[in-house]
Ligand code: SAH
Ligand code: SF4
């Protein structure tokens with residue numbers, strides 16, 4: 001059977017690495033090492049992409065800074081999911097005009113999901129003339145070539161082909177963290193939820209070969225990473241485009257079999273293909289963390305249908321029950337949209353009922369934001385903003401009460417937690433994560449960072465737990 005996913009030939013990636021070496025030679029001739037600033041917006045997928053951009057930049061001989069005044073290259077890796085995210089990017093990108101006036105040979109790049117939107121790219125072309133390079137997620141693998149062109153000739157580059165997307169292996173990576181790592185297992189989305197921009201900017205679903213994923217996880221485990229998150233817009237449809245018969249549950253099983261003391265997490269799961277087989281695999285695999293992020297978006301079946309979510313709320317609740325029967329202490333989180341076009345307040349109240357019934361540990365709540373080119377953006381949206389806001393506040397208040405109650409139930413328990421960094425709070429200087437990924441502020445010394453320790457939970461509020469090592 002033909003694999004229907006395009007893979008970038010290794011020779012093409014090698015050519016990019018040749019551009020990196022040429023740029024590194026030019027940079028070596030400078031009096032000081034030049035610096036780059038990579039500013040990331042949006043989801044973990046973008047964080048993972050930025051680690052590749054940094055990988056390329058490092059091969060080109062750049063060091064890193066968070067100060068735009070010091071940077072020779074500035075990269076904004078952007079998110080298009082909601083208007084607020086886009087406005088932040090445009091604000092920050094606009095402000096760089098002054099920075100570039102002070103440093104005229106600076107290279108300013110915009111990439112990521114926003115760059116892939118035609119109307120945004122057009123706006124940058126016309127009104128943000130200080131931006132030198134705009135490329136979408138499909139072109140990330142060619143980043144060294146673009147920089148090489150900018151360094152050796154004049155002009156601006158716009159590379160945002162509208163394509164289904166490909167897979168590029170062998171791009172160097174500079175990871176941001178020593179304890180937690182992201183591993184993309186697939187790219188793109190086929191679901192076309194009617195409100196969502198992702199399928200338009202990230203292309204069709206395509207799965208990396210299992211061996212490539214397993215090799216990456218093996219390397220991370222041997223480098224001492226303790227918390228590995230498998231990433232995809234909908235990990236549950238992993239493998240559908242592979243020629244070997246392999247689904248996400250099979251992949252989890254194989255990642256779990258890799259030797260080492262580390263936790264496996266994954267996100268995001270779509271309820272329509274979260275299967276009993278997946279739940280059984282999660283229950284059986286000791287490294288798979290007892291947590292599931294399963295967005296339901298809305299509690300009303302009419303609204304779900306117009307959202308094109310392809311699941312009902314009864315089906316969703318059945319899956320939650322099946323999962324809890326297998327893993328009683330599973331930590332559950334979800335995403336919810338308030339104010340989808342045409343959603344009435346009684347329909348919104350069905351969302352509150354789902355919260356009451358499921359008792360999520362945490363919820364990510366969003367007010368609907370119209371996205372150019374999506375079906376929902378053309379739908380009638382009669383509800384006034386104040387009513388949406390009032391509903392949103394009711395939702396947040398209910399979830400806050402549930403989170404507070406769930407967190408209080410941890411007090412007095414002792415659990416194995418991963419110390420993942422410093423908290424910035426002098427009374428509880430460390431931050432740690434429970435197996436279910438709840439945040440714990442912890443007493444103790446920084447030497448514990450990167451280790452699993454037994455933690456006694458002594459206090460809690462709606463945002464986090466507090467504890468001490470035992
Ligand atoms: N692939 C993931 C979600 C990616 S986007 C999934 O399907 O679960 C993360 C969340 O942003 C979504 O779950 C949804 O709740 C929210 N979101 C997406 N588009 C939105 C929009 N146009 N307005 C408001 N929230 C949106
Ligand atoms: Fe967007 Fe739906 Fe795809 Fe998630 S599954 S990325 S919400 S279209």
Ligand code: F3S
Nearest residue numbers: 042043079080081113
């Ligand atoms: Fe945003 Fe793109 Fe992620 S739109 S949420 S950065 S896939």
